[in-house]
Amino acid sequence: MSDNSTGAIRLQAERSHYREHSVPLYLTSSFVFEDAEQARAVFAEEEQGQVYSRYANPNVDELLQKMCHLEKAEDGFAFASGMGAIFGSLGALLQSGDHVLACRSLFGSTHQLLTNIFPKWGISYSYADASKPEEWESLITPATKLILIETPSNPGLELIDMEWLGKLKRKHNLLLIVDNCFATPVLQNPTDFGADLVLHSATKYIDGQGRVLGGIAVGTKELIAQIRYFARHTGPAMSPFNAWVLSKSLETLQLRVEKHCENALKLAEALEGNPALEKVNYPFLPSFPQYELAKKQMRQGGGIVTLELKGGYDAAKRFIDNLQMASISANLGDTRTIVTHPASTTHSKLKEEERAATGITPGLVRVSVGLESIKDIIEDITQALEAV
Numbered sequence: 001m002s003d004n005s006t007g008a009i010r011l012q013a014e015r016s017h018y019r020e021h022s023v024p025l026y027l028t029s030s031f032v033f034e035d036a037e038q039a040r041a042v043f044a045e046e047e048q049g050q051v052y053s054r055y056a057n058p059n060v061d062e063l064l065q066k067m068c069h070l071e072k073a074e075d076g077f078a079f080a081s082g083m084g085a086i087f088g089s090l091g092a093l094l095q096s097g098d099h100v101l102a103c104r105s106l107f108g109s110t111h112q113l114l115t116n117i118f119p120k121w122g123i124s125y126s127y128a129d130a131s132k133p134e135e136w137e138s139l140i141t142p143a144t145k146l147i148l149i150e151t152p153s154n155p156g157l158e159l160i161d162m163e164w165l166g167k168l169k170r171k172h173n174l175l176l177i178v179d180n181c182f183a184t185p186v187l188q189n190p191t192d193f194g195a196d197l198v199l200h201s202a203t204k205y206i207d208g209q210g211r212v213l214g215g216i217a218v219g220t221k222e223l224i225a226q227i228r229y230f231a232r233h234t235g236p237a238m239s240p241f242n243a244w245v246l247s248k249s250l251e252t253l254q255l256r257v258e259k260h261c262e263n264a265l266k267l268a269e270a271l272e273g274n275p276a277l278e279k280v281n282y283p284f285l286p287s288f289p290q291y292e293l294a295k296k297q298m299r300q301g302g303g304i305v306t307l308e309l310k311g312g313y314d315a316a317k318r319f320i321d322n323l324q325m326a327s328i329s330a331n332l333g334d335t336r337t338i339v340t341h342p343a344s345t346t347h348s349k350l351k352e353e354e355r356a357a358t359g360i361t362p363g364l365v366r367v368s369v370g371l372e373s374i375k376d377i378i379e380d381i382t383q384a385l386e387a388v
Helices: 004-010 036-043 058-071 082-093 108-121 162-171 221-234 240-250 253-271 291-297 312-321 352-357 374-387
Strands: 075-079 099-103 124-128 144-150 175-179 197-201 215-219 277-281 304-309 338-340 364-368
Touching (some): 004 058, 004 253, 058 215, 058 240, 075 082, 075 221, 082 108, 082 144, 082 175, 082 215, 108 124, 144 162, 162 291, 215 221, 253 277, 253 304, 312 374
Parallel strands (some): 144 175
Antiparallel strands (some): 075 215, 277 304, 304 364, 338 364
């Protein structure tokens, strides 16, 4: 299927003898075999077949088939959560003595993995600034195994030139792993630029309605084989129910993301120059520092707008407390507009200097722009700013 949106709708698990139009839920822990020989052959991987839902399941397989199609990847594995996908992928590919080069702007829990958990097993890291590409190559050591990035980053919306980074990773024979959660495959495909592995918190835009948790890793067959082995024996598998929900969600992903982007751009434009704000950040605003790069590698600007309030945390707190429609939550990518204060919630475990280095100031507020009427969104955000 040449069109991604068609594949997200039409690819599905094999139809049963009941001739269902929509794929049913396969809520079973295990599967039976016709005889002892078939059981032996399936376990020996001489014959394809389901064994146990921690290994694979028809609902999970369908979700992965769609995600591989959307991300132009060869294979994939689905995890119980987005952080499960990040830990499971890095845990499978790294060993003691390896070094990770990562962008400094990372989600809080990913930062904790690199700084507090992996060092216990002899895995080191270095952070590079997205705004200083000239420094990246100097941080590569003989022990460097892979490069890990988010673009756009959470929550600062920093971008990294994936075309340039793809050339760098090939020069040094490294793996490139891209967290594509904020952009989704609707807005960019990291594999186009040389990414070996693409990760998603499916909890966000893939679901899009705040219902279930999920994580996805897609990439080359070779890497996914290593990840599948690690994940099958450590157990962070996605449930069949969540996979069924997420697969159905993909049928509307294109439409939802396009509307999120349309609303986000209108909100960002409406708020520029607001007297309560130091600045408005949105990748497709001409005032955005990396506007040209955003236009180069993204199809639209995404559904996240960040606001820097004058007056720091006190102003941010008053703004959030005066919202009348928008939800106050740590999630994002929902049909409903969500407002988050990263410094006191999602990135609160970072040291103050670590937050400052990634642009997470006390006055920074992240707005995950929903699918409500843009008029209502603008009115709610504006009246809350006026209250500040």
